[in-house]
């Protein structure tokens with residue numbers, strides 16, 4: 001299927017306080033964010049007309065901006081309402097939602113305190129998913145040569161655009177070798193995450209997940225941990241040495257875009273998606289379709 005360029009679509013994009021025709025949602029080439037990566041964003045999914053954990057995403061957007069030294073000029077209530085309005089304008093009930101905030105063109109240079117903070121929200125349909133059976137085969141991940149940077153090297157707690165540079169490099173290298181995506185270790189050589197999702201490892205029947213010391217503590221990750229607890233599955237959060245990759249029997253990744261996706265291999269280590277992965281995948285698929293009040297009760 002031919003890819004429709006993202007600047008040439010029908011619909012509406014919310015930009016700096018108002019919905020605009022999609023093709024008119026433009027910015028200047030001298031926007032600070034384009035040159036210096038002074039942008040933070042979110043990735044959300046709307047299921048059956050509700051954005052899953054919307055307020056958590058909105059709060060992370062605001063917090064990510066603060067970590068990059070700027071204040072988004074809208075309240076959490078206003079951003080939530082704008083996400084919902086953008087979906088409604090595009091008549092979507094099943095879609096991906098992408099809010100982004102960035103430093104504009106008002107000043108150029110490394111120091112750019114006079115820049116204004118701009119915000120846009122776009123939404124698009126995310127195509128058909130594989131059925132559970134097909135996804136149970138698992139995705140194939142290459143081991144990335146890039147590593148997640150130390151938290152005193154980059155603003156790793158923020159969902160900052162600049163942090164994705166090594167993700168894109170790693171994913172492209174993996175795809176060139178015939179893999180689906182890449183998996184990254186951290187600056188110390190411990191297990192980190194995939195390029196856009198957190199990871200879980202089943203070792204001797206217990207689920208292990210790396211402590212998010214230098215990567216996002218994902219909203220999906222937190223939801224999966226709550227679901228595992230409800231099932232009374234044992235879950236251990238710890239620093240995981242790379243040698244644990246060879247000890248796991250089942251591995252899955254979890255993220256807003258990836259949802260819960262089984263992993264067939266990470267480099268030379270192969271895994272067989274099994275009952276724990278299937279159960280959490282099904283529980284997550286059910287959770288995202290509950291109404292927001294019920295979701296909050298289940299993940300509390």
Ligand SMILES: Cc1ncc(COP(=O)(O)O)c(C=O)c1O
Nearest residue numbers: 195196197198218219220255256
């Ligand atoms: C690098 C990275 N790690 C983890 C995640 C998972 O985060 P979440 O579950 O909040 O989408 C994402 C997705 O946003 C991501 O891009």
